[in-house]
Structures are given as C-alpha cells and as structure tokens.
Amino acid sequence: MKLAPVYKSLSMHPDIDQIIVHTGQHYDQMMSSHFITELEIPQPNFNLQVGSQKPLIQFAQILVGLDEIFETEKPNLVIVYGDTNSTASGAIAAAKSNISLAHVESGLREYDKSIPEEINKLLTDAIADLYFAPTQTGYDELIRCGKNEGVYNVGDVGLDLINNNAQKIIKAERILEQYGIDPNHYVFMTCHRQANTDDVHKLKQIIEAANQFEERIFFPAHPRTSKAIKAFSLEGLLDKSKWIITGPIGFFETQALIKNAKCCLTDSGGVIKESYFHKTPAIICDKQTEWIETVKEGWCTVTGPDKKKILQVYKNLDSKNYIHNNSLGEGDASKKIAEIIVNYLQQKKHEV
Amino acid sequence: MKLAPVYKSLSMHPDIDQIIVHTGQHYDQMMSSHFITELEIPQPNFNLQVGSQKPLIQFAQILVGLDEIFETEKPNLVIVYGDTNSTASGAIAAAKSNISLAHVESGLREYDKSIPEEINKLLTDAIADLYFAPTQTGYDELIRCGKNEGVYNVGDVGLDLINNNAQKIIKAERILEQYGIDPNHYVFMTCHRQANTDDVHKLKQIIEAANQFEERIFFPAHPRTSKAIKAFSLEGLLDKSKWIITGPIGFFETQALIKNAKCCLTDSGGVIKESYFHKTPAIICDKQTEWIETVKEGWCTVTGPDKKKILQVYKNLDSKNYIHNNSLGEGDASKKIAEIIVNYLQQKKHEV
Numbered sequence: 001m002k003l004a005p006v007y008k009s010l011s012m013h014p015d016i017d018q019i020i021v022h023t024g025q026h027y028d029q030m031m032s033s034h035f036i037t038e039l040e041i042p043q044p045n046f047n048l049q050v051g052s053q054k055p056l057i058q059f060a061q062i063l064v065g066l067d068e069i070f071e072t073e074k075p076n077l078v079i080v081y082g083d084t085n086s087t088a089s090g091a092i093a094a095a096k097s098n099i100s101l102a103h104v105e106s107g108l109r110e111y112d113k114s115i116p117e118e119i120n121k122l123l124t125d126a127i128a129d130l131y132f133a134p135t136q137t138g139y140d141e142l143i144r145c146g147k148n149e150g151v152y153n154v155g156d157v158g159l160d161l162i163n164n165n166a167q168k169i170i171k172a173e174r175i176l177e178q179y180g181i182d183p184n185h186y187v188f189m190t191c192h193r194q195a196n197t198d199d200v201h202k203l204k205q206i207i208e209a210a211n212q213f214e215e216r217i218f219f220p221a222h223p224r225t226s227k228a229i230k231a232f233s234l235e236g237l238l239d240k241s242k243w244i245i246t247g248p249i250g251f252f253e254t255q256a257l258i259k260n261a262k263c264c265l266t267d268s269g270g271v272i273k274e275s276y277f278h279k280t281p282a283i284i285c286d287k288q289t290e291w292i293e294t295v296k297e298g299w300c301t302v303t304g305p306d307k308k309k310i311l312q313v314y315k316n317l318d319s320k321n322y323i324h325n326n327s328l329g330e331g332d333a334s335k336k337i338a339e340i341i342v343n344y345l346q347q348k349k350h351e352v
Numbered sequence: 353m354k355l356a357p358v359y360k361s362l363s364m365h366p367d368i369d370q371i372i373v374h375t376g377q378h379y380d381q382m383m384s385s386h387f388i389t390e391l392e393i394p395q396p397n398f399n400l401q402v403g404s405q406k407p408l409i410q411f412a413q414i415l416v417g418l419d420e421i422f423e424t425e426k427p428n429l430v431i432v433y434g435d436t437n438s439t440a441s442g443a444i445a446a447a448k449s450n451i452s453l454a455h456v457e458s459g460l461r462e463y464d465k466s467i468p469e470e471i472n473k474l475l476t477d478a479i480a481d482l483y484f485a486p487t488q489t490g491y492d493e494l495i496r497c498g499k500n501e502g503v504y505n506v507g508d509v510g511l512d513l514i515n516n517n518a519q520k521i522i523k524a525e526r527i528l529e530q531y532g533i534d535p536n537h538y539v540f541m542t543c544h545r546q547a548n549t550d551d552v553h554k555l556k557q558i559i560e561a562a563n564q565f566e567e568r569i570f571f572p573a574h575p576r577t578s579k580a581i582k583a584f585s586l587e588g589l590l591d592k593s594k595w596i597i598t599g600p601i602g603f604f605e606t607q608a609l610i611k612n613a614k615c616c617l618t619d620s621g622g623v624i625k626e627s628y629f630h631k632t633p634a635i636i637c638d639k640q641t642e643w644i645e646t647v648k649e650g651w652c653t654v655t656g657p658d659k660k661k662i663l664q665v666y667k668n669l670d671s672k673n674y675i676h677n678n679s680l681g682e683g684d685a686s687k688k689i690a691e692i693i694v695n696y697l698q699q700k701k702h703e704v
Contacts, residue, residue, distance in 0.1 A: 055448050056419040060412035067408040092444075095471045096407045119447045119479055126478030127471055146497040 002081040004039040005160035005334035020044040023086040059089040066093035088120035095127040102130035107138030108290035137292045154336040155329015163331040172252035186215045188261035190268045192222035200232040202305035209310035220249045281317045298322035354433040356391040357512035357686035372396040375438040411441040418445035440472035447479040454482035459490030460642035489644045506688040507681015515683040524604035538567045540613035542620045544574035552584040554657035559589045561662035572601045650674035
C-alpha cells in the first residue's frame with residue numbers, strides 16, 4: 001500500500017524501471033489484491049506466495065525467492081517499506097546480494113524487542129543505504145544510532161496516498177449512508193495487535209470501554225480479532241444496535257470512516273497516523289506508539305487496553321485545542337524519495 | 353572455535369545447560385570436525401549440515417533449522433560468535449523467536465558494506481541483548497551506535513583459547529622440525545579473502561612480494577586460493593625451495609607457526625589478532641582491518657595487496673620498538689562472558 005505513491009513518483013523518471021515483488025505475506029490474499037486494484041498499482045511482477053506461516057519460515061522463503069529474482073533481474077536498488085517480515089527479509093536479501101537498499105518508514109521505534117515488528121525495524125535499519133524517516137523523531141533516532149549518511153526526513157508516504165486519492169475518499173463516504181451513520185456521531189475502532197487479541201482480559205476492557213461511548217461503533221474486525229471474540233465468548237458484549245461489525249474494508253472506505261468519525265479507538269499504527277492526517281482524535285489502546293508527534297500535539301493519546309483510561313480520554317476529547325504542525329510531512333514524501341533515489345543511482349553510476 | 357573457551361567457562365556454572373548447534377557452514381567439513389576434536393569441545397547436539405551454498409540459501413536453511421530446534425529446546429539465551437552467515441542467521445532466528453541473544457566479538461567494523469561479513473556484523477549487532485566487544489574500539493563503536501545497555505569490553509576469546517591450550521601449542525611446535533624450518537627464519541602466510549583470490553593482479557602482487565622475502569614461506573593454502581593459483585596459472589611463481597605449501601592445518605600447529613615466524617603476511621582477521629597475541633609482526637594484505645589496536649601499537653600494518661608496500665613494511669619490521677598494551681584483553685574474556693550471562697539470566701528469571 002505504501003508502495004503506491006512511491007511507485008507513481010518514480011514512474012515520472014524515465015530512466016527508472018520498476019519491478020514489484022509481492023511476498024504474499026498478507027494474511028488475507030483477497031484484501032491484498034483488493035488494495036492493488038483500488039490503488040491503481042500495476043499487478044506485481046513476481047508473487048512469492050509466502051502466505052500465513054511462522055515468521056522464520058516466511059523469512060526463509062522470501063530470502064530464497066528474492067535470491068532467484070535478484071539473480072535474473074539484477075536490480076540496482078531495492079526499496080522496502082514499513083516493518084513487516086517482508087520488509088526485513090527483503091532488506092537482508094538485498095544487502096547480502098550487495099544491492100543498494102532504501103527503507104521507507106525508517107527510524108521508528110517502540111523500544112520493545114518483544115514486538116516482532118521492532119526486530120524487523122532494527123534489522124532493516126542496520127543495513128540500509130537510504131533511510132527515509134517519516135518524522136523528525138524517526139530521523140533523530142537514526143542519527144542517534146550513528147547513521148551519518150543517507151538519512152532523510154521526508155514525511156510519511158501515507159499522507160501522499162491520501163492526498164493522491166482525495167476524490168476517491170470523498171466518494172467512499174457513501175459508506176456512512178450505507179451503514180446509517182452520521183458524521184461525528186460514531187467511533188471508528190480497530191483492534192488487531194496480538195497483545196490485545198490473545199488476552200481475554202485486555203480485549204474485554206477495550207470492548208467494555210467502547211460500550212460506554214455515547215456513539216455507535218464502526219468496527220471492521222481483523223480475522224484474528226473475530227476469532228478471539230468467538231474463542232473467549234465475548235459476542236454477548238457486542239449489541240447490534242451499538243456495534244457495526246464488518247470484515248476487512250477497502251482503503252478509501254477506511255479513510256472516509258476515519259475522516260468523519262468523532263474519534264478512533266485503535267491499536268493500529270496506520271489508523272493512528274491516518275487519524276492525525278484527517279484531524280480526528282484517536283485513543284490508542286496499545287502500550288505505546290512510534291508516532292510520537294501525534295501524541296505530543298494532542299491528537300492521539302496512549303491508554304493501553306485500560307477501560308478506565310480509555311473512558312477518561314474519551315470524555316475529555318477536545319480537538320479544537322490540539323495543534324497540528326504537519327509533523328508527518330506535507331504530502332510530498334514520495335516525490336522527495338523518488339528524487340533522492342534517482343540522484344543516488346546517478347551518483348553511484350558515476351562512481352563505478 | 354571461538355565457542356570452546358566460552359563453553360568451558362559456562363560449564364563451570366552448574367545451573368547452565370548448554371546445547372551446541374553446528375550449522376555446517378564451514379567450507380571444509382573435515383577441518384571443522386578436526387577442530388572440534390582438537391579443542392575438546394563436545395560433539396554438537398545438532399548439525400544443520402548447511403554446507404557450501406549461496407549465502408541467502410544458507411541463511412534460509414539455518415533459519416528453518418533453528419526454528420525447529422528452538423521450538424523443541426526452548427533455550428533462554430542464544431550465543432552467536434563472530435561474523436559469519438551462521439552468526440547473523442542464528443541471531444535473527446533468536447530475536448524473531450523472542451529469545452535473548454548474546455554476540456561474542458561484537459562491535460567490530462570495517463565500514464565497507466560490500467564485505468559480506470560486514471552485513472553479518474551489522475545485522476547481529478542490531479538485535480543482540482548482550483554485546484561482548486573484544487576491544488575498546490568495538491565497545492566504543494557500539495556506544496556510538498546508541499546501544500546503552502548490555503555492552504561490555506571483555507577482551508577477545510581467541511586469547512583465552514591460546515592460553516587454555518599453551519601446552520598443546522608448545523607440543524605442536526614440532527611442525528617446524530617436520531618441515532625443516534627454524535624459529536624466526538620463515539614467514540607464515542595466509543590468503544583467502546575473495547577480493548585477493550578472485551583478482552589475478554592482486555594475488556600475483558602478494559606472491560611476488562613474498563618471493564622477495566629473505567626467508568622461506570610457510571603457506572597453508574585455502575582451497576579457494578589453491579584453485580585461483582591453478583586457474584590463473586601462477587604455479588610457476590611458487591618455487592619449492594622457497595615455498596612450503598600445505599592444505600589446511602590444525603589450530604595448534606597454526607599457533608605454533610605464527611608464534612615462531614619472523615612475521616606473518618595475511619588477510620585473515622584471525623591470524624592478525626593471533627600474531628598480536630604471540631607478539632609476531634604481521635603485514636596485512638587486505639584493504640583494512642577491524643583490529644585497530646594491533647595496528648596502532650605497531651604490530652600489524654595494512655598494506656593491501658600491494659607488492660611495493662608489502663616489501664617496504666617487511667624491510668622495516670622492528671618488533672622491539674612496538675608497544676603491547678594487551679588491547680585484546682587479558683585472556684579472561686570467556687570467564688567474564690560466562691559471569692555476565694549467568695547474571696543476566698538470573699535477573700531475567702526474577703523479572704518474569
């Protein structure tokens with residue numbers, strides 16, 4: 001998904017040939033190809049079809065798959081995005097093959113190595129050549145860790161994605177009508193972190209807090225969460241007059257729902273920054289967030305899966321008093337990334 | 353090999369159960385099991401039999417192999433050594449499995465990502481919990497890169513290995529007699545870096561420089577180097593009255609030969625530090641070394657594969673004027689490592 005705006009920006013440069021490798025790591029293949037269609041990205045040139053497996057098996061399969069692709073395609077540079085197993089194993093494959101490596105969404109940390117994504121971030125940022133931090137905090141972390149070349153604060157490509165698709169998001173607002181909800185009169189909720197879904201107590205606290213909100217709750221449930229709700233027999237807490245529970249929804253619908261919500265209740269990094277983009281307050285039912293700026297400026301508050309804290313924050317939401325410094329960028333991250341990559345490749349060509 | 357002294361030190365602690373996993377990455381299986389016998393390490397509990405393959409395939413196989421072992425053995429901590437593909441993939445397997453990770457020989461850098469080992473170092477040091485640097489330079493690098501916990505300068509375990517086996521090394525000195533060479537009247541040479549073996553010009557410069565030494569040259573040739581010599585038809589340069597060329601030799605014989613040589617000519621990190629331990633000067637026919645202290649104190653000099661420079665350094669060898677600050681430790685690295693690991697595990701147990 002993060003690839004879309006960067007792909008588009010790089011397409012403007014006639015010297016650049018792009019190859020897309022889809023690892024197939026996404027838990028929901030349907031959702032993934034749904035996104036590809038929605039965002040007008042070309043179909044991937046390669047699909048490793050790794051699927052849902054143990055992380056080390058995913059790593060191994062991606063390394064083997066990319067080894068073959070790199071050997072035939074001989075790319076000059078590999079771009080990886082975010083902090084998934086695909087990100088880290090793609091980065092390792094590139095670095096071990098002596099191919100230049102760019103990391104989009106670099107420098108973010110939660111300072112907790114028990115989070116699987118944290119290990120992916122650390123591995124990727126250990127070996128990249130170009131570091132594209134989405135925030136000043138990310139940039140500062142990379143400098144603190146001794147990187148002294150190739151580090152850029154370009155802003156977050158997520159904002160580019162939203163800006164590039166503003167019209168489609170407006171169109172997608174019909175989802176509100178479709179479900180009979182009014183702008184500012186519902187809460188948009190997501191919950192998928194294993195720390196929350198694997199622990200009945202935590203999951204219950206989050207649901208019980210939401211139950212005390214005045215508004216209805218729009219909740220596209222992650223498959224893992226649906227499973228947990230069933231396994232823990234929590235269905236009784238989810239009154240149908242209060243809860244609108246759907247399966248995964250498209251990217252534009254998600255944006256339309258975040259944009260018009262009174263607030264979000266979420267443990268997703270994506271929804272946190274999208275709330276900030278749309279100037280919708282968010283309550284973070286995760287232990288921490290890497291999007292520090294959204295918290296500093298008031299839009300997001302970390303409560304953890306704590307009913308009392310969630311309700312306290314909910315009651316004191318006051319978006320008129322939050323500042324908004326565009327701390328996640330100006331929506332031109334992918335343009336900047338493309339220019340830096342093109343310059344880097346030109347310079348490297350001259351060096352050889 | 354580096355495992356031997358640490359294994360021995362950890363064995364002194366009755367609470368610690370150790371499991372040895374041999375990845376089989378060594379190019380020469382015979383050499384590897386030869387070492388195991390020589391160093392009195394128990395036979396490995398597991399052998400992944402990865403063998404000589406492309407790096408990413410080795411990574412993939414080690415990740416899959418360790419995933420299974422970790423699942424059944426459930427170790428509390430994994431120790432990795434040095435900077436091989438086994439080191440990095442072992443580290444990744446541990447970190448992704450949320451198992452504590454200790455890196456022995458941590459913090460060393462050559463600041464050149466085209467060296468495959470450099471990528472392994474960077475990956476491993478990105479995700480370790482305990483960092484055992486062999487030198488102050490290694491320690492300082494880890495601090496510079498923002499590590500603020502678990503970083504120790506313990507010295508190099510290689511010295512422990514030599515100290516623990518001093519008698520065996522003295523016995524092994526009979527190799528000099530066997531080959532008819534006298535202490536201080538031969539040069540010990542090794543050459544195995546791909547940068548040198550893959551380039552006829554570089555390999556020739558090194559051999560031609562050695563040909564101008566006054567002494568005979570004892571040269572245990574790495575299989576890759578033997579192959580290159582044949583492929584480049586350089587056999588004519590290797591006069592038998594001057595050159596003693598053997599296959600791989602045992603660890604104790606190697607130490608005996610380094611100890612008694614007039615000097616070493618080498619591109620091996622191991623031989624560089626072992627020269628320093630034995631107070632034998634070394635000429636480094638590699639672009640750089642990570643063992644900065646050995647250079648600063650005069651014992652080792654980096655010449656690269658440059659005939660003129662090699663001969664210049666050779667003519668000016670003057671070991672009486674070099675200082676020796678025991679900058680690679682006091683031979684108690686493995687004892688320190690064992691104590692730190694035991695404390696770490698105890699503390700972790702209390703935290704749970």
